[in-house]
Amino acid sequence: MNAQANLIALGTIARREVMRILRIWSQTLLPPAITMTLYFIIFGSLIGSRIGEMAPGISYIEYIAPGLIMMAVIQNAYGNITSSFFGAKFQRFIEEMLVSPMPSWTILAGYVTGAVLRGFMVGVIVLLISLFFTKIHLYHPLVTLSTFLLAAVIFALLGFVNSIYARKFDDIAIIPTFVLTPLTYLGGVFYNVAQLPSPWKEISHLNPILYMVNTFRYGLLGVSDIDLTWAYVVMLAFVVVLAAYCLSLLHRGVGLRT
């Protein structure tokens, strides 16, 4: 397939993903809106008002807003690809793509694009909700956008690996419940990791979500608990390694071709 044909194929997968997201909006877009509203009410307004400032001029609700947006992006990028790709595998309509001349990278890029778009939709919804509770400054738009993209891509790729190996629906529920949620809560969404005692402070730096949350927070508020350059290095390394691994799995047909 030439470049134009590949682009059409990639666009077809992305379009199909968006149609799926919109078709089942009550499962894809509504739940994060409700959950995040509750977070803002409980942690932001009710508890946050008693905590005080997290940094000079930055209230607790302002401090957690970027983390909550990033949390929604991460969970939805991951969830989109696992439910969609595993669903296609389970119902066997993944074969529509496997028998086509599409190269592996187009399939991967199509699904990752779909996941990033859902992350973007949910991110915008949560951002709009946050505006009801606090003010958001766009301190550094490029950092905000690049962090959103890198985080969404990383978790889309992780979701892809999960759905490749999954054999039943339980297998795609285990990682979000037992790995993703704990890492998100421990990734500095609700607190400053610098305040943690040793060794928890050092252990927290092994959590990739910490880098995403803090870089995103820097993009919106101009404050970060970690070094920005190091955060980009970590995120880019994850993207490269995971993309290479996903392509290798697709190329070998792991979980797809017998």
Add this chain to the structure above:
Amino acid sequence: MSNTLSPVPALQVADLRKTYATGVEALKGISLTVQAGDFYALLGPNGAGKSTLIGIISSLVNPSEGDVRVFGHSVRTERGLAMQQIGLVPQEINFNLFETPLDICVNQAGFYGIERKTALVRAEKYLKELALWDKAHAVTRTLSGGMKRRLMIARAMMNEPKLLILDEPTAGVDIEIRRSMWKFIEGINAAGTTVILTTHYLEEAEQLCRNITIIDHGRVIENTSMKNLLSKLDVETFVFDLAHPIDGLPTVDEVKLTRIDSHTIEAEMSRAHDLNSVFAALSAHSITVNSMRNKANRLEELFVRLVEGRMSDNGNTNKEAA
């Protein structure tokens, strides 16, 4: 669309072997060639290896050894070019049951890099030809079994393949719809597309296909033209429906008469033998024949003999293939 004069075979399968991780040896060195423009039957009992073979041709299954070439392109080394030539109608329903037929067809074209504008025109054409246009915007899970089967054919046609592979396309479909599907597929073949058909309705294969391969236990046991194969059948069985009940049977030289029930008898005889002696014997015993028919589909009879012959040769010990 393909051209029937193409010097390159539509399909070349060379010493293809497949052993699954479970240890099941599904294909044990299959070789066959399908010429461009042919209407080709691929038959075999359940577990013979047909689906594995089709899986390898369509790149859904990785071969253990050997190669497949589609219009000269190796599935192993030129997968993209090989797949560009193929349209696959699988045995199991494998589309998204929450999408519409129109979306399914247009998306399929998109996976082949076909522009949406062209895809919409083709989708309308094939959905109309397969009498599905009025369901173009219906959710596919609401379609009947026959409609779902036809949708898979329409979807396989979206890239206008040079080689169309149909894996039991008419399974569970009523005779009226089956005949309309045959007509459509015959038209596609007449327009130049090479067709490979697997079916359990042997009457279907006999009527439609010009060449045939029968595989069993992962090996080719017959590979010839339909005409040649049918000419091997030297025995025919006729069924006589009788006007009155009978108790005994007359004896006729070189004819095996069997009483099925009080009103039905069967006569098995060489194809060279005439029926006059049978009628004469029946008349002599005051047996009146109301009607007569050929008992079985000829290909079915041959198929059973070939496969049964192999089963007794092998002692039926091979594992069932996936």
